[in-house]
Amino acid sequence: MCRSIHTLHNFAPAATSEEVHAAALQYVRKIAGTTKPSKANQEAFDRAVHEIAHLTQHLLDDLVATVPPKNRDEEAAKARARAVKSGRYAIA
Incomplete structure (x- = not known):
């Protein structure tokens, strides 16, 4: 799984079309094993x-959540804290 593909389901606000496109990309x-395909x-x-x-957008539209949506900012802060704790991220 790509580390840069993030969970898009059950967040408030909902995932944007740009986020869905970025995950698909x-x-x-x-x-494909490449970031830039050949012209062919x-x-x-x-x-x-x-x-x-x-x-992916159809999937997100059809999924049903049984728990309240997560707050994007709070989840991002938790992820940053985990990264700092694990040493993968340094605060400048």
Whole structure:
């Protein structure tokens, strides 16, 4: 799993289309093994990103949450605190 693909379900506010697209792009990059496809593969790459983003949005729209949505800012702060504690992130 790509570390840069984050959970998008059950957050307030809901994931934006840009976040869904970014997750789809990271997924396709991981599967394709490249961050920039060749000209010969660009159309297939772009089509895959578009289709995965579309399906991801449908999934997010259809998922049902049984718990209240999480606050994005609070979850980001928790993640930063975990990173600092583990030594992966330094405060400047």
